[in-house]
Amino acid sequence: MKVHVDMNLCQSHGECVIAAPDVFELGDDDVLVWKEDVPEERRAAVEEAANVCPMMAIRVED
Amino acid sequence: MRRIVVVGASLAGLRAAQAARAAGFDGEIVLVGDEHHRPYTRPPLSKELLAGQQTPEGCGFPCEDLDVAWRLGVPASALDRERRTVVLADGDEVPYDRAIVATGCRARPWPGEGGDLPGVFTLRGIDDAIALRAAFEARPKVAIVGAGFVGCEVAATARKHDLDVTVIDIAPQPMLPLGPELGARCADLHRAHGVDLRLGAGVAGLRGGERVEAIELADGTTVDADVVVVALGALPNTEWLASSGLELDPGVACDPTLTSTTDPDVLAAGDAASWPHPLAGGERVRVEHWTVAAEHGQLAGRNAVAPAAERVAHTTPPYFWSDQYDVKIQAVGFPTRADALEILESTPDGGRFVAAGGRDGRLVGVVAFNAAKRLAWYRRQLAAGAAFDDVRQAVAADEGALGAPVGAAR
Numbered sequence: 232m233k234v235h236v237d238m239n240l241c242q243s244h245g246e247c248v249i250a251a252p253d254v255f256e257l258g259d260d261d262v263l264v265w266k267e268d269v270p271e272e273r274r275a276a277v278e279e280a281a282n283v284c285p286m287m288a289i290r291v292e293d
Numbered sequence: 294m295r296r297i298v299v300v301g302a303s304l305a306g307l308r309a310a311q312a313a314r315a316a317g318f319d320g321e322i323v324l325v326g327d328e329h330h331r332p333y334t335r336p337p338l339s340k341e342l343l344a345g346q347q348t349p350e351g352c353g354f355p356c357e358d359l360d361v362a363w364r365l366g367v368p369a370s371a372l373d374r375e376r377r378t379v380v381l382a383d384g385d386e387v388p389y390d391r392a393i394v395a396t397g398c399r400a401r402p403w404p405g406e407g408g409d410l411p412g413v414f415t416l417r418g419i420d421d422a423i424a425l426r427a428a429f430e431a432r433p434k435v436a437i438v439g440a441g442f443v444g445c446e447v448a449a450t451a452r453k454h455d456l457d458v459t460v461i462d463i464a465p466q467p468m469l470p471l472g473p474e475l476g477a478r479c480a481d482l483h484r485a486h487g488v489d490l491r492l493g494a495g496v497a498g499l500r501g502g503e504r505v506e507a508i509e510l511a512d513g514t515t516v517d518a519d520v521v522v523v524a525l526g527a528l529p530n531t532e533w534l535a536s537s538g539l540e541l542d543p544g545v546a547c548d549p550t551l552t553s554t555t556d557p558d559v560l561a562a563g564d565a566a567s568w569p570h571p572l573a574g575g576e577r578v579r580v581e582h583w584t585v586a587a588e589h590g591q592l593a594g595r596n597a598v599a600p601a602a603e604r605v606a607h608t609t610p611p612y613f614w615s616d617q618y619d620v621k622i623q624a625v626g627f628p629t630r631a632d633a634l635e636i637l638e639s640t641p642d643g644g645r646f647v648a649a650g651g652r653d654g655r656l657v658g659v660v661a662f663n664a665a666k667r668l669a670w671y672r673r674q675l676a677a678g679a680a681f682d683d684v685r686q687a688v689a690a691d692e693g694a695l696g697a698p699v700g701a702a703r
Contacts, residue, residue, distance in 0.1 A: 242621065243665040244614060246584065249672055257666035259693075282308070282591065285336060285583055285614075287354070 233292040234269050234277055240288035247280035247289060255280060294390040295320045297597055298379045299361075300369045301395030301530075302326025304334065304583065305563030307354055308590025309393045309597070310361050318598045322361040323387050325379065327368035327396075330419060332356060336583055338422035339446035340616055344453055345426060349419055369396070372537040374556055391597040394534065394545050394561040395590060398527035398581055403438070407499030413521045416443055425522065429454060433519030436460075436508050438496055440467035442615050444524035445479065449617040452486050459489040459516045461496060461508065468615075471624075471660055472634040475648055478662070479617070486618050491516070527581055529565050542567050544579040549606035551593045557601045562589035571608050572626055572657055572675065582613035610675040623668050626675045628658030637685055638667065638694040645695055647671065647688075651681025664695060 234254060241263050247255040248263075254277055255265045269277055274291070281289035297313055299306045302324050310322050326332075333352040341347035364381065371380040372392060379387045400415035402408055412433075414425050425447075429435075435451045437444045440462035451458045460467070460483065466476030467483065467490070483490050495511030499521060507515045529544050539555045540546035544567030546554045551568055553559040561567075563586035567579045588609055596604040610626040628634060631650020639646035645663040649656060649671060656679050659671040674684050688694050 242616070244612075244623070245665050245669045245672075246612065248669045257669060259666065261663070261665040283584065283587055285334070285587075287334070 232269055232271060232274060232277070234265055234267055235290040235292065236263060236265055237288045237290070238263070240286040242286055244285050246283040246285065250280035250283055251276040294318075294598070296323065296389055297321070297391045297393065298323045298325065298387050298389035299393045299395060300325045300372075300379060301393075301397055301563070301565070302328070302332050302363070302365060303395065303397055303563070303586070304332060304354070305397070305586040305590035305593070306393070306395035307332040307356060307359075308587050309395060309562055309594035310359060311356075312591040312594025313598050314360060316595050316598050320390075323364060323389075324361045325364045325367065325369055325381065325387070327366070328418060328420075329366040331363070331365065333419055334583075335417075335419075338419060339416055339443050340450055342419070342422050343426050343429070343447065343450045349423060352419060369533050372534055372539070372559070374537055374539075374559070377558070390558065392559045393593050393597055394531075394559065394565055395563050395586075395593070396530040396533070396565045397586075398529050398564040400523070401525040401528050403499060403523045403525070405496075405498055407501065407505065408523065410499060410501045410505040411503070412501070412505035412519060413499060413523060415523050416447060417527065425520075428520050429456065431519070432456060434459075434517055435520045435522065436516050436518035437522045437524055438462075438508065439524035439526070440464065440490070440492070441469065441524060441526060444522065445483065445617050446615060447522050447524065448483060448488050449486070452488060452618075458487070459491060459518070461491045461494050461510070461516065463493065463495050465493050467492070468622075470629045471622075472628065472631075472648075472650075474636070475634060475660055475662075478643075479622075482618060482620060489516075527564065529579065531565055542577065542579075544577075546577060549608070550596050550604035551589060551607060552596065552601065552604060560593040560597050562586065562593035566593075568607060570611075570627075571678075572610055573630060574653075578627070580611045582611055584612045610672060612672070619663075621663055621665065622660065623665060624658065624660045625668065625672050626656070626658040628660050631658045634658065634660060635685075636698040637688045638664075638696060639698045640695050646698065647695065649681070649684060651684075654680055654682070656681045656684050667693075667695060
């Protein structure tokens, strides 16, 4: 599956980093970096990350 | 079980409905809301929406695909547990097998005279934000009573529009939950951006004729104002439950799984829920933050469709934030429960830092200014129940930390 983050919306809350630390990470400048291709078995964690994002910036595509 | 009634159609209620569906519940879900709007996100109301950078439609949560029966524009007026029915203000009755209370909070109104004068606003719902934004267009002199989260954010937004802004609070500092040292930094921040900040100042009354004209302070001075924003915090919407027999404190008293202490078929979520949190020493807390509403809703929805013995506790350290000018304030845990907040790391200019506090030897609260990446590390320590001394030592030894706080030996 593909993970998209709208960086116009992201405000570096870091909720996704807690939900799926293997997929999302904050850089030293507090800007989010993430893996775009994520194995299917991590779907639940990524969907959780999308769910808890206060900015609704994360989208998961099949 | 055939029907879940979720009372409250904001974030917590929406997430509860979504979670019940995600858990496989295929009965009926009724979502009751007192506003006419479908669920929307509130954080932009004091910031992007008020600033005109975000549209009201843009604040809506996506929920077109959610299989629920909407009952919007009508508040619930009673919960009849004997008949397992939610009574609505229009007289309709909605029977339930499980009820989830997610009725949130409302803005605390101005307690004295003058609160109903035109030009006096509170900010809680999207209609409030739209009205305040319209009022800002006339470039009014703005006075804000209350220097908490909403008051400070509205002040920052109003200053962004170069409006004349006075913020008044009886407390000696803004953002009281952050403690005196961080509160002083917030005060500096607002003053540096041109806010006339009156601290330790009581309000004698709101004055005006046709509309509000001034705020009279307790010392006899007046602050001229065309727009007054009353930002005195929020009150939980649980009065409608007074006749239900549920334990209220005034939130719905719950066990760790967000199940009412009185009735296993009633759960609560978000601002209206009061539940024992491990980081609060097991004391019941009520937390009015976005992420808690989201987590609660999700958990309550899942727990509502589970047998009582399989329900899961909410133990996540609460996370909240506030954006003021170019500063993102983020906090985790319960900073107000800490013995004191101590700055553990900081950039040399003090622009980015993390403060933390312990209680009974354990880390209980963390506040970061423009330090999101660092905060994630502290969140894991909080969730793990780390000792405060261990955290302090680990930060001092961590080359990835922002640096030694000014004046600290290293």
